[in-house]
Amino acid sequence: xxxxSLIVVLAMLGALALFVWRARPANRLHRLFALQILSFxxxxxxxxxxxxxxxHFDIWGGLCFAGASLIPSAFLAFVHYYxxxxxxxxxxxxxxxxxxxxxxxxxxVSTSWIVTDFEWxxxxxxxxxxxxxxxxxxxxxxxxxxxxxLIFVKWRRARGxxxxxxxxxx
Numbered sequence: 574x575x576x577x578s579l580i581v582v583l584a585m586l587g588a589l590a591l592f593v594w595r596a597r598p599a600n601r602l603h604r605l606f607a608l609q610i611l612s613f614x615x616x617x618x619x620x621x622x623x624x625x626x627x628x629h630f631d632i633w634g635g636l637c638f639a640g641a642s643l644i645p646s647a648f649l650a651f652v653h654y655y656x657x658x659x660x661x662x663x664x665x666x667x668x669x670x671x672x673x674x675x676x677x678x679x680x681x682v683s684t685s686w687i688v689t690d691f692e693w694x695x696x697x698x699x700x701x702x703x704x705x706x707x708x709x710x711x712x713x714x715x716x717x718x719x720x721x722x723l724i725f726v727k728w729r730r731a732r733g734x735x736x737x738x739x740x741x742x743x
Contacts, residue, residue: 579621586614602654609647616640623691623698630691634700635682642677642687642709645716646670652724659727662719670716677709 594607619637623630650667653659681687687709690701 576621576624579617579624583614583617583621586610586617590614602651602656605647605651605654609644609651612640612643612647614640616644631685631689632682634688634691638681638687638709639678641713642674642681645713645720646674649716649720649723652720652727655724655727657727657731659723661723666719670712670719673712674716677705677712680705 590607590610593603593610597603616637617640619633619635619640622633623637625633646667649662649670653662653667677687684703686703686705688700688706689703690699692699
């Protein structure tokens with residue numbers, strides 16, 4: 574039952590990303606939100622592939638971790654530009670986070686340096702961490718943590734309509 578549900582979620586995420594992007598394609602905030610949703614979609618596609626029962630676990634697992642690599646940096650970039658635009662972290666930090674996320678995504682789909690050997694054991698999905706898995710975990714938590722702190726700080730400082738917008742974003 575997981576696989577059909579994941580396909581529905583994937584279709585809904587794709588539709589949401591397309592809807593947001595097409596609503597105002599020239600707006601940076603709309604593009605960043607759509608890219609964040611597409612990173613969620615990539616992760617969901619990887620998870621759906623792992624649960625579909627095919628024999629290509631390394632391909633689907635790599636895709637899953639590629640999507641997971643892009644999620645924190647897409648979130649940080651979106652939160653940074655969400656009104657009001659922040660001075661912290663700098664654009665250089667955001668670009669570095671995005672670049673590192675892209676590098677981890679490429680490594681996830683092309684090497685076994687992040688994770689490898691996906692398999693089902695006793696009804697559970699197992700995988701073996703690669704040599705860069707610890708570094709991936711540090712990146713994921715550090716960038717995601719920066720985004721969470723940033724949105725919390727914005728929420729605490731905001732007043733009026735800005736506060737309401739941020740309240741519904743969180």
